Amino acid sequence: MDDKIYTVTSPVMGTFYRASAPGEPPLAEVGQRIKASNIVCVIESMKIFTELRSEHSGIVKKILVENEEPVMKKQPLIIIEKE
Template identity: 55%
Template sequence: MELNFSELRELVAALNQTDIAELTLKSDAFELTLRKRGTTELSAMAPNAGLASPGPISSVVAPASSPAASGPAEEESKSAPTPDANLVDITSPMVGTFYRAPAPDEPPFVEIGDRIQTGQTVCIIEAMKLMNELEAEVSGEVVEILMQNAEPVEFGQVLMRVRPS
């Protein structure tokens, strides 16, 4: 199956006019997933299915009071507690599935109250069958873990909060 840019643009426009929230096309050469974030905004990913895992990914960290942290994904969150201005958010760098532990029968990478160091793995985000280790970019104490194990996450969604040391 081949899909050129013009056909892709037509597909996005057609999807935008329907009630379909997510569409996935798969072939031997690629996988394309389109997801509606709001009523009109679409997000598309089309990586080559044959690529190897990119390895560890550093977390996107922003102060909890950062205006960049607000947006549609945050508005849609179930319960966005009011963040403490002294806390630092660890956010998801991609759309995927959040995992607290390296395997179902192993302990979580971190728990509330744990002290973490810069570069320490705090969770895994699975995207397109690739396990991406998320590393902390700040040292401190984990004070909140906002996600449940195996829960889907959006790009930029706050996963946990850390009180920097």
């Protein structure tokens, strides 16, 4: 069962953003089907924006962090059920 779950984690301490720019729609919503290499969120650390891409195709199960919330390195952000 667990190998069906893929978790996107933050590569760096920073701020979590659900959209690629203010006013843009969120990159991923719960229930949404995404493809491998799709951008699912953005982490800003020290003014550097890093787009996080999903390594797997699947369905977004849970978004664990609120928009603009601070996150730690390796913190789980988004849970995706692999397809």
